[in-house]
Amino acid sequence: MHDARAGFTRNAMRVIVVAYLFMLIAWPLWLVAKNTFADGFSNLGDLLSDPDITHALRLTVKVAVISVIINTVFGVGISILLVRYNFRGKALLNALLDIPLSVSPVVVGLALILVYGGRNGWAGPTLEDAGFKVIFATPGIVLATVFVSLPLMIREVVPVLEEIGFEQEQAAFSLGANALQTFRRITLPSIKWAVVYGVVLSLARSLGEFGAVKIVSGNVLGKTRTATLVVEEKYLNFDKGGAYATAFLLALVSVACIVVVSIIRPGESNR
Amino acid sequence: MLWFSILVLIPLVAVVAASTDGGWTRFWSSITNDQTAAAIRLTVTAAAVVTVVNIVMGTLIAWVLVRDRFVGKRILEVLIDVPFALPTIVAGLVLLSLYGPDSPVGIDVANKRPAVFLAFLFVTLPFVVRTVQPVLSELDRDAEEAAASLGASRLTTFRRIILPALTPAIAAGAALSFARAVSEYGSLVLLSGNLPLKTEVTSVRILSSIENDNRTGAAAVATVLLAISFVTIVAFNVMQKLAARRA
Numbered sequence: 001m002h003d004a005r006a007g008f009t010r011n012a013m014r015v016i017v018v019a020y021l022f023m024l025i026a027w028p029l030w031l032v033a034k035n036t037f038a039d040g041f042s043n044l045g046d047l048l049s050d051p052d053i054t055h056a057l058r059l060t061v062k063v064a065v066i067s068v069i070i071n072t073v074f075g076v077g078i079s080i081l082l083v084r085y086n087f088r089g090k091a092l093l094n095a096l097l098d099i100p101l102s103v104s105p106v107v108v109g110l111a112l113i114l115v116y117g118g119r120n121g122w123a124g125p126t127l128e129d130a131g132f133k134v135i136f137a138t139p140g141i142v143l144a145t146v147f148v149s150l151p152l153m154i155r156e157v158v159p160v161l162e163e164i165g166f167e168q169e170q171a172a173f174s175l176g177a178n179a180l181q182t183f184r185r186i187t188l189p190s191i192k193w194a195v196v197y198g199v200v201l202s203l204a205r206s207l208g209e210f211g212a213v214k215i216v217s218g219n220v221l222g223k224t225r226t227a228t229l230v231v232e233e234k235y236l237n238f239d240k241g242g243a244y245a246t247a248f249l250l251a252l253v254s255v256a257c258i259v260v261v262s263i264i265r266p267g268e269s270n271r
Numbered sequence: 272m273l274w275f276s277i278l279v280l281i282p283l284v285a286v287v288a289a290s291t292d293g294g295w296t297r298f299w300s301s302i303t304n305d306q307t308a309a310a311i312r313l314t315v316t317a318a319a320v321v322t323v324v325n326i327v328m329g330t331l332i333a334w335v336l337v338r339d340r341f342v343g344k345r346i347l348e349v350l351i352d353v354p355f356a357l358p359t360i361v362a363g364l365v366l367l368s369l370y371g372p373d374s375p376v377g378i379d380v381a382n383k384r385p386a387v388f389l390a391f392l393f394v395t396l397p398f399v400v401r402t403v404q405p406v407l408s409e410l411d412r413d414a415e416e417a418a419a420s421l422g423a424s425r426l427t428t429f430r431r432i433i434l435p436a437l438t439p440a441i442a443a444g445a446a447l448s449f450a451r452a453v454s455e456y457g458s459l460v461l462l463s464g465n466l467p468l469k470t471e472v473t474s475v476r477i478l479s480s481i482e483n484d485n486r487t488g489a490a491a492v493a494t495v496l497l498a499i500s501f502v503t504i505v506a507f508n509v510m511q512k513l514a515a516r517r518a
Binding site: 006009010013014016017018020021023024025026027028029031032035094095096098099100101102103104105106107108109110111112113114115116143146147150201204205207208209210211214215228229231232235236243244247250251254255257258259261262 | 278279280281282283285286289328331332334335339341345347348349350351352353354355356357358359360361364365366368369370375392393396425447450451453454455456457460461473474475477478481486489490493496497500501503504505507508
């Protein structure tokens with residue numbers, strides 16, 4: 001009797017969870033794919049033959065790749081700094097690092113404009129005189145993207161660094177290895193998977209940034225318009241087919257990123 | 272550290288500085304005028320309601336993922352991360368396809384208040400699940416079995432043994448999901464219609480101020496948002512330390 005009731009509760013919970021996720025995520029996601037291919041491949045075909053759109057897609061990929069590289073270098077650097085060294089303000093830095101995750105993208109955009117804006121930002125006019133345009137140009141988009149995806153790499157690498165400890169690194173040092181050798185031979189191999197995971201997450205986030213990019217890019221067709229901005233533009237101009245097709249491409253990449261991560265993850269825990 | 276300052280700190284300081292450009296009275300009037308106050312109220316209320324839903328549903332989902340076994344569980348795992356990786360504008364479009372004007376189930380929330388809740392629910396789904404899941408799977412089952420063998424009902428066991436152990440993790444997830452909801456922008460652009468006083472949220476309000484070249488006003492509202500997210504993040508860090516101590 002007791003068992004029967006326990007089984008009932010379990011099944012009920014299972015059904016509730018599956019239904020909730022189905023209604024909230026799976027079904028809507030499926031509909032986007034369905035709407036994209038409602039007229040066969042014509043939506044995707046039209047999209048990919050429009051030079052402005054292919055430019056936007058190329059720009060998105062370019063920005064994402066640059067941002068991921070910057071975030072990987074600085075993310076690993078900051079992580080090592082946080083775990084291996086003690087300095088004043090470390091706790092504060094640690095707390096501040098989470099800010100980009102919770103700050104509204106709109107606020108990020110506004111903040112960047114206030115500092116790097118060409119007309120009356122704090123540093124913008126100086127940079128512009130030096131021939132370096134940040135806002136309403138590609139560097140601004142990169143800055144915004146790096147900002148929003150900054151913590152992802154650090155949050156992956158820090159726990160692993162903490163776990164492995166630094167006895168091996170000390171051993172390498174005492175055997176005469178220099179800092180670079182130690183990093184390359186000891187530290188890097190052990191954080192390898194955390195870095196890969198961080199790269200995939202940052203990539204997904206970078207390709208999909210919308211709010212911050214919308215503000216700093218100026219959204220100029222064929223110049224600074226990115227893929228996410230295309231989705232909005234197409235939808236508002238009643239080109240639903242185009243909007244769905246672009247959204248489908250973006251969704252495809254992000255779902256692929258999650259699948260890659262979910263395949264890596266178990267392998268990592270068996271290590 | 273320098274990199275972090277250039278990228279994150281200085282711009283954020285600039286926002287706070289710009290918000291006081293017109294003096295305190297201007298700051299106060301830009302955040303208390305009808306439209307902005309309505310936007311802030313809607314954002315905070317919706318985020319709070321959604322956080323409560325997430326606490327219940329997130330814990331339930333984490334429970335099913337950890338304790339239950341069935342075919343297709345792997346797919347659910349992937350589905351839960353979808354809102355995290357999906358571009359927010361795409362999330363808006365995705366929701367619009369099921370709950371918009373062309374809805375196959377006849378539910379149309381586009382340009383209505385429920386759209387805001389729906390969008391928040393979607394984007395904040397992973398947080399509670401992902402913070403509770405690891406704690407739940409590390410949880411020692413001896414205490415539960417002992418409680419059950421002493422005659423405690425399943426509900427009592429859950430309430431007295433499991434829930435206290437999960438509370439810090441749930442709270443941490445709730446803080447994250449609240450912070451995320453308050454700052455959400457992209458998914459609402461297409462879905463909520465951004466009608467002033469009705470479905471306009473704080474982020475959208477800031478954006479329209481920027482577009483009207485009212486940077487001081489935008490910065491003032493942004494400062495309020497920053498304050499909310501900062502408090503939430505501090506709360507989150509405290510919870511996480513508590514959770515770490517429990518685990």
